[in-house]
Amino acid sequence: MKYKSQQVAYWFFALSMVLFILQITYGFVMAFAHLGYDGLHELIPFNAATATHKNLLVVWILSGFMGAAYFIIPDEAERELISIPLVKLQFWSLAIVGVVAVIGFHIGWWEGRKFLEIPRPLDYLVVVNVLLFLYVLLMTLYKGKKRTTTALVLSMGLFFAALLYLPGMVWFDNQTMDSFFRWWVVHLWVEGVWELIMGGILAYLLIKLTGVDREVIEKWLYVIVGLTFLSGVLGTGHHYYYIGTPKYWLMIGGIFSALEPLAFLGMALFAVAMYRKGEKRHPNKMALTWTLGTAIISFVGAGLLGVAHTLPSVNMWTHGTFVTAMHGHLAFWGAYGMLVLGMITYAMPLITGRKMYTKPGASYAFWLSNIGMIGMTTAFAAAGVAQVYLERKVGMDFIDVQQEMEVHFLILIAAASLFTLGIILYIINFFKYGKPTDEALEPA
Template identity: 30%
Template structure:
């Protein structure tokens, strides 16, 4: 195992901790939506900002550790700087905690999903810049072909994280311009940047499975990159129309949204064609859990993000469902269903690389996955029905917003039940990780000094091994020369 990979355990740990916190906070928000008069220590606005921002930040934090874990392995060498990996962890962690904490004290800029004060956004910018710099320096000295698709995909995604985020640090006089730029993070991070990174790291996992040929996967990845960049940028157009842009944007966005599911279908098709189901049962326990969550991510990617996103982007439909609970259902399925499950799967895979996964934790993990899926589906179905009723009661029946809210109350109650189920699942998985960390703290938080000493010892062992081989070679050479002399004497005497 590379030393840089040992620094990724704590990324996985904090990812699960943020994930567990998000479940608890979101349940509180759902409770406040159903029972607005119920005493709540956190104001709704602060809680909503907290929920929206943590839903972006914990997958991004997790994907940072995941990239460090797999990029070095794909590059065939250690990451350029272990110190930068360590610095990246603490800068990003402090930034996220400060942003989330500031919401609780009422510091809010009012830009949905990007409510953090601009000085705090600089912390996010610094974090993703450190990530890209470490990756590109490693890429330049990689011991594999520079054209390796997994490396190119991860680098492209990491670079676009910076490109789309930096403009959001600036201020804009016109609110339409500010809304346009906002969707570069809210939509393009998900639909392009994280797609590219996720495809790269997922391929890095898949190529280790029996029956998978790297060349097949890499050909698919290059096609996926092309489609992701084209569709990701133009499909964002359906947001521009509602932000105040020209009418043609809703048609451009709708047209290219129909193609966005193609990259996932291509990757899924290549995996199905090359991997046999029997291989799944031959995997280790942690790999089975990880592959199960990756399977969940694929499912929601196709149906929750792809198919539903396509239907919602059709202008004739989008006109009536925009701003309803249907949008909320799509957001839950696309953000958590796709990237949440993928980040959890790979973080779980990383965390249990050296830490032993005991039998009770294994079965609890399956229970957590089952509850997460059950809760997510219950929430999404309830929100879909509530959103459909909103559209019908507003536009067809002509009810007021207050009357409509009374009519959809049972479905919001069901949504709360789904949230409680989801939170139970997230709490179980978080508990497993924290419990294992407690008994493996030194492994999860190794010091750089210890790792450097370990590297020196390994180098010394290698040097000693080469010396032994050299000595053995010299001895063998002398034996062969002595044998030749004796053989010559023997032939002369004969």
């Protein structure tokens, strides 16, 4: 690590870890409720659990992105962050907004809009927080010695992610319009600008870990993010099939969604190719494992499992069933969860100066969490397909079908336990690194 201010990333990563384990806890609350064990109903009704589970996901990933950006930008721009006090202010306001939002969900302070449940007054705080973050980041880049493609793509992703939060803050009386703009945020985040952030972080990690020439990596970075927008922007159409919007979205959404796996395929091929091409063998093998893992699992989870149900003729039956949950879990894990964990794995030895590259726990963390998540995805798929046939095709009553599906939730909980074990090992490892230290600074 060259710049002292890169140390601030540690706090964002630590917050990420705490929120992540809390997110998993709420996942278990929901899975048990599906099995009929809803003893917490009075305290945490299902809608509070799901709002918490989804928002914690968003916040821990964003906190991870912010940490990643604070680590990467000084390195790429070749200067310290412009102000540490501002970063500290931004960190604490992020943590406070997160905690207040979660508490609010338990007392009914929310908006009933999937993924955007944070109530309006807190939304304004989120905006202020993100503006602060962007100010520090962009000013650092502006004053920096260098403006690399990697840094620009990453910053562009973060900037547009902030901008796209705004359409979600407008109130519409019409449910269809409300939903229309909700997808501007949710879809254009995860299948648009977040992929820019992903591409930027992935490029940075590959440059550092494989030693392949920056020019080559950054050229492919442009191609991949180009493919992302080429398919992803009009791919929003797959959310506009059945919500009261015109039929042309069936065709547009169908075609462009079918192209969406291309960007992820590009990322997977690119990461593997750079790994093969690279002559440098970085000692931090686990960081490389997570990096390749995120590129490959995102292709399967976000790319393939996405297109598995975005054709209009398929989606007609699967829309609003557990088939969506199947895709959602592996997609978020592969594309964004693993990416953040990969970034943390790369950064921690540099921030703390402890080069714990070969801890066996680190490897178990990777494999247990991935095998567990693939098991969870399979359980969701089985539940989803059963639901589609029994409820949608045969026309059985909702609650009868739910009882038929219970066995899949048992498997889900078993697989989720494996996943959680992996994540606990990861988090133990994280805290074993200890806090950042100035001794880790490279002599100038």
